[in-house]
Amino acid sequence: MSSTVVIAGGGPTGLMLAGELGLMGVRAVVVEERAEPATVSQGMGMHGRTLEVFRQRGLLDEAGVARLPVWPRTPFAMMWLDVASAGPEDQTYAFPQWRTEALLEARARELGAEIRRGARVAGLADHGDGVSVRIATAGGEESLEAAYVVGCDGEFSAVRSAAGIDFPAEGDTYYGMIGDVPLSDPEAAFSNGRFPGGMFAVLPLQPGAVRFMTVEFERERPPAGTPATGDELLDAVERITGERPDVTPGWVSRYGNHTRLATQYRKGRVFVAGDAAHVLFVSGTQGLNAGIQDAVNLGWKLAAAVQGWAPEGLLDTYHAERHPVGARLARHARAQMRLLHPFDCVGDVRELFGEFLRYPAVHRFLLEQSTDDVYAMPAGDDELLGRRLPDAADLLRDGQGLLVDSTAEPLDVAAWSDRLRLVTASATPARRVLVRPDGIVAYVGTDDEETRAAVRTWFGEPAVAGVSA
Template sequence: MEQQVVIAGGGPVGLWLAAELRLGGVSVTVVEERADIDQRSKALTIHPRTIEILASRGVHKTFLAEGLPIPGGHFGMLDDRLDFRAMETPFPFTLALPQARTEELLEDHALALGATIVRGHSVTGFTEHAKSVTVQVAGLDGPYELQAAFIIGCDGTRSTVRTAAGIDFPGTPSTVLGWLGDVTLDNPPRPGFSTFGLRGGVMVAPLPGGRCRMVGVSPDSLTTEWPGDLTLEELRAKTVAITGEDFGMRDPVWLSRFGNTTRLAAQYRRGRILLAGDAAHQHFPAGGVGMNVGIQDAHNLGWKLAATLHGWAPDHLLDTYHTERHPVGAQLMEHSRAQTALMTGFTPEGIALRSLFSGMIATQPALDKALSERLTALAVSYPAPDPSAHPLTGTRAPDLVFTGSENHLFSRLRPDSHLLLDLTAGVLADRTRPGLAVHTATLDRPPAAWATVRAALIRPDGHVAWAGIDEDDTALSAAVDRALDTTHRTAARY
């Protein structure tokens, strides 16, 4: 059985990657060891940049209809929350939606596009060849092999793919054990409730079906010893110690502890083996960013892998997956560690630091904006290969609105081609290359940074590959051709 790509792991990251590859015309098999979707939803939060990604493929409406919009987020469980409402995005909020439902929607999306998903099977190893990979799989009826051009590990922090590839996963061990419980509360606190003090901190978030998720840390969380599985009685005692009441807590459906082990894969690519999501980065789940960063990994990788397999990508393109996403993983480690420090400040000095920092968020809009854009990944920008490039190069393109129609940029993005945005009334409209679409338009109320742009090349993942402002049509046309020579080529299949 031969596929162009095998993905180990059918969580949100693997499913989104599978859909992106199918939209790019690549055959793909997802191998997932779970027979069914895990109903214990580890992730609840979908961030604005991830909603933008969903919108760029036209699949966001169901998420918006089912998710609960929340116009902000917490940083380190501080009293003052970040305010997302002023951010430059069509979706200035997070969506609260259980991971189980997110996986159902993403699986439906991938299957509708023709992805093969096998459940109850697991990747056990692989053998890499010069132009292919032989993947060993343990199936329900015994072991078998899959042949592929590439294998991608989306198989979590204990990744079989990463281990078999010999990719290092350096970092620091757990020193903190947070706790959570999905329970029914007869007397739930106000929406968005959180509190923190010398005895610990706890947050309460609503779940479908009338349940709530309680997440917290306490002084006894600062341990390297495993204290045993969390019980309802322990959760109740911790909650009462911190808040003075238990909110009528009963009927738990999931009780768990989680640590702050922090690790980052040394390489996101080694030959025909690639990593994404938790297989590439592990961290304390502060701010609800983990699943989002993983989906954003997949969004960066999918089009590059498809372009490589179809032969129009330059030779180095697949290597840019590591050079662009590894620094994002490093930033994830940094802000997760910073939030962990704030969430474990159970001393008078720690409380003072929290109070100072929280007050600055509330009174310094620039700090609020900077942290919000970093937490939500709206600030992610990739380095421009040419230092003299336009400042927009590498940045995330906003959802530009075009005059004369209801079209906007996100509706024009495609995973199988760059978009050449021609703002010259058609001077550049005759450009044709594999992996290129051209749209001639005029911007309606462009953002300040786009006011003088006459043409832009937008990558399939929505980041700007090139932008030009030359007023001379001949010079601009030549600049476009030079840019396309760096992003496209015609060649035999990989």
């Protein structure tokens, strides 16, 4: 079997996954259709919990995070949530997607990933013990053997289609445009908000420029591959507001469709992640952030399988853990659309929902719905289980798991030293906390045999010759 993992798509999800694999010594080949890196992008926001992952891998230190502007407010169906009481983990930070991609590509290359630009996955065949991948470039096609293939290639994923993974449409469809507009007068007034035909917003971008953003419900966007234009954006603004701004857009892009969720995140040796697994309504900046979390959850599990120490069923936990998150986010997206459209039918519901927003607990709940991922663990009810261990970022930079042991007799885990590190600590109450390579707490307890069983559940059988376990 080849030890290579092929990743279709060089956006944030694919590049994060390539870096995770490289950190753990597994070769990744990223196949990206764009010939050059992006220098502008639709995505502008990053959640605090995604920054936790970046700190965990040494991608951003505390000083770098401190310099990032914090969004002063976050929308839910164009009703503003109060973020004043939110912790840093539930804030949204201004961090453009193109900068995210540049950061992640540099790290992936540093860790040995191969980035093939101007290429795309044209087909694949899962043989059971490996996958043959057809890669198309301007010069023709070639075949590459891989241990696994991961589709991070977006809404119209060729990998998902080739694997036969269903991607059903749910809820209303919508069509949106984004465009960056040079503007000498930053105080220029535009009619923006909700309209019978959709939504229009003007967002600050940088000195001398703003971003126009439109949403039209139950309107199909042009076919894939049709170039987006400034006139297309201005036509949309005019349909929505009845006014055509006298501006000349620069960069423009389109987005939107139904909310979609893949029925399975794994099929044999083929996986999907990011927008290839879930397409969500634009509000709340969920797509990029969910994709990063997909990659971090999957990366160490694929590495374990390639390196031969993955316990039985480990790869299946990717779907078991991330698919419910995708389902929750899809429900969150559909709920927002139900509060926005049809325009003449949602007034009473919005008014009632506005009454709910008088309560700080409702704001907190809605913020956490976008960001707080908690995984079900096999046993136990400790509040740490299934969550990222707080204040452990510096301990996880090498990609190994941790056993944080504050008991009087720390457990010997030398037999797993190639994948698990013992960290002794002084804490009350005394206990053992098993942390997976992705930073998620998988076990909390004190019993020796229970701890060893948990280690085997997540880290497999020991591999160090001559060392007992």
